[in-house]
Amino acid sequence: MSELAAVYHQEGWIGPFPLLTQCEREKLSSDFDAVAARFAFPRKNWNTFSSEASVSIWYKSFHWSVESFNALVQRPEIVERVRGILGPKILAWGATVIEREARSVHPWHVDIEHSKSPGVSVHIALSGVTSDSSLNILPGSHLKPMSKVSQRRLARKDGVGGVPLPFKDGEFCILDGALWHGSHNKSSHMRRSILLQYSTPDYIPAIPLSWGAEPNWHTSSAPSLLLEPNADSVWMYSP
Numbered sequence: 001m002s003e004l005a006a007v008y009h010q011e012g013w014i015g016p017f018p019l020l021t022q023c024e025r026e027k028l029s030s031d032f033d034a035v036a037a038r039f040a041f042p043r044k045n046w047n048t049f050s051s052e053a054s055v056s057i058w059y060k061s062f063h064w065s066v067e068s069f070n071a072l073v074q075r076p077e078i079v080e081r082v083r084g085i086l087g088p089k090i091l092a093w094g095a096t097v098i099e100r101e102a103r104s105v106h107p108w109h110v111d112i113e114h115s116k117s118p119g120v121s122v123h124i125a126l127s128g129v130t131s132d133s134s135l136n137i138l139p140g141s142h143l144k145p146m147s148k149v150s151q152r153r154l155a156r157k158d159g160v161g162g163v164p165l166p167f168k169d170g171e172f173c174i175l176d177g178a179l180w181h182g183s184h185n186k187s188s189h190m191r192r193s194i195l196l197q198y199s200t201p202d203y204i205p206a207i208p209l210s211w212g213a214e215p216n217w218h219t220s221s222a223p224s225l226l227l228e229p230n231a232d233s234v235w236m237y238s239p
């Protein structure tokens with residue numbers, strides 16, 4: 001195991017690593033602005049994946065329909081490091097933008113999709129990411145399953161506490177999917193980050209329709225890009 005992989009397994013995250021120029025950040029942000037209205041949480045007016053302009057798309061499928069996001073999930077700086085953790089064949093099943101308004105809080109949690117698959121989350125700082133606005137993590141929390149009582153106690157803290165991810169605009173960090181995270185944007189500006197999610201190819205990526213102890217799942221799986229070394233990328237589960 002490489003030194004980086006050993007740190008990842010121990011702490012539950014690695015980074016920061018440089019990735020995007022200012023020009024690339026602006027392009028991704030303006031592409032997001034142009035299409036964001038079509039992407040929806042499953043509960044809100046969500047239907048299916050479609051190229052018809054009137055149909056909403058799952059909010060974690062930006063790489064399926066936006067070229068710059070499709071290229072982003074395949075960037076070697078990310079893919080090679082994710083392969084170092086998950087193995088040579090990886091499935092890019094999630095790509096979305098997280099916006100956090102000034103002063104907003106996001107409760108501590110683990111993404112519900114990772115209850116079905118270990119996987120990794122890649123957080124890319126797009127704009128306004130500082131130690132005051134950053135995502136907070138609980139290093140090592142991926143190693144110890146938390147009791148329901150501790151989970152409820154943590155949720156009441158509303159993303160406050162923990163360690164701010166030490167990255168800045170243009171950089172990225174890789175987090176274990178089971179790592180607890182939350183946020184409290186204490187700054188006076190909005191923060192934007194990109195979240196990419198990968199798993200091993202045996203995972204059939206499920207789309208949650210509700211959250212909580214017993215979530216409902218959509219009957220369709222999320223369109224996912226299979227990335228194999230020395231081979232063209234292949235779409236799986238796309239309609």
Ligand SMILES: O=C(O)CCC(=O)C(=O)O
Nearest residue numbers: 098100106111135183195
């Ligand atoms: O960036 C944040 O504030 C939270 C992101 C998040 O909740 C997630 O990655 O699941």
